[in-house]
Amino acid sequence: MKTRVFVTLKPSVFDPQGKTIVDALRSMGYGAVRDVRQGKYFELDVDASSADEARSVAAEVADKLLANPVIESYRVEVDGK
């Protein structure tokens, strides 16, 4: 089952990569982009019999390996749900 995990820095954590992108975009003439936050995106193919099972495996994996819960938060999506 196709599962997507989005990992983003918590709002209180400074994102220097995002800041660098905003500066680069401004110098390229894209002043309309006021802010950028960079995160990570994972597509997992989970062997599960239901969407709920896939979601729970993905959340566990995100907690233990994909995200650092001290500074990052994550969101799980199963097949667009």
Place this chain on the structure above:
Amino acid sequence: MKTRVFVTLKPSVFDPQGKTIVDALRSMGYGAVRDVRQGKYFELDVDASSADEARSVAAEVADKLLANPVIESYRVEVDGK
């Protein structure tokens, strides 16, 4: 306007990061995760008067800066659309 850009490696491009994650998960007992592809995720705050305008700015920015069109493809979402 909140805009999300997902950048993923094209299916034909080998993803060693994803492969490493699958191997790590297997050794942690998560054999149910058969495949992982890692990508990048950007949240852009775009100053635009319509969702279509925000989408077009984000797509341009993804093409020119966020993604490498030779090996990566991207998808743009505006406010969940």
